[in-house]
Amino acid sequence: MKNNRIVDHPILGKLERRKTIHFTFDGNTYQGFEGETIAAALLANGIRKLRVQEEANTPRGIYCNIGHCFECRVTVNQKPGIRSCLVEIENDMVVESGKLQPSPLKKQHQDDALPKTYAEFIEKTGETKGAHDHA
Template sequence: MDRIVHHPILGSMSPTRERVRFTFNGQELSGLQGEPIAAALLASGIRTLRKHEESGTVRGLYCGIGHCMECRLIVNGEGPVRSCLTPLAEGMRITEGPQLPNEITGRRLPP
């Protein structure tokens, strides 16, 4: 799949970057070293990056330049980070953020 070779914030990136492995919600994937996490996920066919913390509605890449925060994810247990701005590195463990408990039932909304 085609990759981003110039990002408005991260700058130019070599199309011959090294392939690295990472996980997203426990699924093993691969991407190119230094490309935005969001780009690696999109290239792997993942369009839903997270679910809204309260409503549970799906969220994906929106602006792609770090303004909207819709692409925020947890990386290596820390975050949230903007996946459109965060460079991919070998071994990253990436997950969507936690949902808040439902006000009525006290339980998380179903996936």
Template sequence: MNQRIDHHPVLGSLGDRKQLPFYYNGSVYTAYEGETIAGALLAAGVRTLRVHEEKGTPRGIYCNIGHCYECRVHVDGVPTVRACMTLVQEGMQVNAGSLLPTPLKKGGHGA
């Protein structure tokens, strides 16, 4: 599913930009040179980039400017990389953030 804007009246056309293959959860996707992981996945119809660490609920792109950390993914084995701030590199391996054990215990401070 391609939802990418190929021509924008202000930003111009994507036609002259190099296509970069990369992997997300083992599947091949295509980005354009200068495109972020979040932008490339959004254009491909991917909405869930990780799950909440404790609840397992889906998370995706929220602010898209690097403030909220909702788009954290694993890139080439490095955890908690912000997809909205990271440019795609050819052949990069991106994986969704996964459910982690909770550090919080019931009855503890703030519970």
């Protein structure tokens, strides 16, 4: 199993021995250390792609590693949108990569476009001002 951890740092010394735990990512089982974040455990196991960007479908991974950017969102135990850099792994945790989600900003069909002006609204719906007013 691939291990990209620095276990003997030239300045900080040797990494303390910690309890090894097992978790899954996208159906594969990996090892991590107790107290390690999901992001750190995945990176140590050679995994850099954590999700895809909603609009462009481009890969995303760890960016800021302090919880500000939301690039490292994954699904944890069926709960989506978890920032992997802030959550510690747990034994038997099920982590899934962030999948491409439909964007609320992207229209699915030409007819789904909302009118930008009142004139476009009239043209699209055929309604006129005061059509719903009752005297």
